[in-house]
Amino acid sequence: MYTLYYMPGRANLAPHIVLQETGTRYRLELVDFQKQAQRSPEYLTLNPHGRVPTLIEGSFVMYESAAITMYIADQHGEAELAPPPATLSRARYYQWMVHLTNSVQESLNQWFHPDHFVSGTQTESAFKKNTEKRLEKMWDNLEEALSQSPYLLGDRFSACDAYLFFLTCWQTRLKKSMIRERLHLARFFETVKNRPSVERTLEAEGIASWYSINND
Ligand SMILES: N[C@@H](CCC(=O)N[C@@H](CS)C(=O)NCC(=O)O)C(=O)O
Structure with missing residues (x-):
């Protein structure tokens, strides 16, 4: 099972949507920026840059939201979120x-x-x-x-x-x-x-009301 370290609305949003699209099991771990948790020694052992997101799968740890997004899409080919390689x-x-x-x-x-x-x-x-x-x-x-x-x-x-x-x-x-x-x-x-996957993602991060394009 995956664990996605996140802060609401941050760069974790894209891999989080992809996790939801695949229907796979995952858990979320909040990195509380209010408490500077991204700079805690524990978190820095996972992500030396002190940023979100970080993904853990078993003993494997990775960061960079685009890389995580592409990795999850490839791991769940049945969801058809990425075209076949070499095309x-x-x-x-x-x-x-x-x-x-x-x-x-x-x-x-x-x-x-x-x-x-x-x-x-x-x-x-x-x-x-x-x-x-x-x-x-x-x-x-x-x-x-x-x-x-x-x-x-x-x-x-x-x-x-x-x-x-x-x-x-x-x-x-x-x-x-x-x-x-x-x-x-x-x-x-x-x-x-x-x-629906996006609605669930925004709900899970507690930010369902954050984004709209009506009136600046
Ligand atoms: N290139 C990285 C950038 C990640 C990034 O910029 N994360 C920001 C939040 S969106 C962060 O964690 N900042 C920590 C801080 O401001 O202390 C990625 O896409 O994963």
């Missing part, structure tokens, strides 16, 4: 997963925490503005992709859609209009939010 569709899946975690997630992190990257109020505010501009282009690109098909890989929901959904949730905490004003992304957000 063009699998290549496209890698492209989206890496782009989402490497570029979109990192830019959202920069917007949330400019002080982790630069110092000084004016510099931070300029840095945030530049990050917002970069994100506008990334959301445009995703909007274009979703104008071709309901999900990133076509007609079927896959693990990279779980990842994209988690990032749209983060974007709603910063500026909802960036999703709302892109029709295909807005449709994607609402459709995925209404998936």
Whole structure:
């Protein structure tokens, strides 16, 4: 059985949705940021970076949300959340997963925490503005992709859609209009939010009321 270390609404959201999609058994372990539990010596032995998520399966421990998401999808092939290896569709899946975690997630992190990257109020505010501009282009690109098909890989929901959904949730905490004003992304957000697996995930993390794209 898996154990997913999480903090509500954090990067654990994507692997958590994928766990729910597979229907497999797992348990959640809260890493309470209010108590700085992510920096406790016990937690740092699991995740030396002091971040969530971390996944444990037996004696195996891993971190990095995109890697965990892809691992779980592969372990439960029957759920068809990832295309078969060595196919063009699998290549496209890698492209989206890496782009989402490497570029979109990192830019959202920069917007949330400019002080982790630069110092000084004016510099931070300029840095945030530049990050917002970069994100506008990334959301445009995703909007274009979703104008071709309901999900990133076509007609079927896959693990990279779980990842994209988690990032749209983060974007709603910063500026909802960036999703709302892109029709295909807005449709994607609402459709995925209404998936039973996603409803169960948000419920389990206690954040069912957090995300909406109505009015900033
Ligand atoms: N690249 C990592 C980043 C994880 C990450 O940024 N986690 C944040 C929450 S979303 C965290 O644990 N921060 C700890 C802290 O702020 O002290 C992943 O995707 O797993």
